Amino acid sequence: MLTLKQREAKQAQKKYKQKESRSLHRLNLIVGLLSAVAAIYLLVSFRDIVLQGKWLFISAVVFCIVVVLFFSRQKYYLMYYWFLAAGAFFFFNSVFAQKEVFVVQRPIEYKYYRRNKSNSSAEVTYHRVGLRVFADDYKMLANANYAVLYLSTGLFGIEIVRDSKVIP
Structure with missing residues (x-):
């Protein structure tokens, strides 16, 4: 039998885990939405960039394979971060480009x-x-x-x- 203090400590720990998982789900939702915006930006701006599309595709495949092989199924949301990083890379590349043409x-x-x-x-x-x-x-x-x-x-x-x- 658990004492009253042990039960209260266990309930407090359970509530803390629930709050932690809610905040993690919110963070994943925000990152997912930002990744969708970054993916749309990639599709729109890719025709103005002098870069072969196969390199972008190969980097996405390699990153996803690494996530699938080395992380558990609960961590598959890490694939969102590739879109976020690639979109940020091309955004900063075009925004901070040289002025001379x-x-x-x-x-x-x-x-x-x-x-x-x-x-x-x-x-x-x-x-x-x-x-x-x-x-x-x-x-x-x-x-x-x-x-x-x-x-x-x-x-x-x-x-x-x-x-x-x-x-x-």
Whole structure:
């Protein structure tokens, strides 16, 4: 039989664990929401970053494999932190980029004329990354041979496309 003090201590410990788990669930909810925002930012801003998508995918897979292999099932929420870290990385890379812009002229490899709801565009390659340059109309794209990319270097050295134009 437990004494009265032992019962009270056990109940107090149980209440403390419940409060701790509630605060952990709230923290996980906040991190999950921030990770969703970061993932959306990654999808929106990735087309303006000169980086091959396979490196981002490989880093996500490696991080998730590490979490699955070395942590228990209750710790799978740690996968949220990859999205949070990747979104913060690209956000700071673009916000604290250099102000000076350099211009690169690249030949057009493929032309995509307006179909259904997609606009006319051209594809150019810069550092083995296919970049899409949009044209105002299909006549401009038909006469174009080159595209001009206005680039700036980000905080972490990853180049960012600030603007792009098709040149006839």
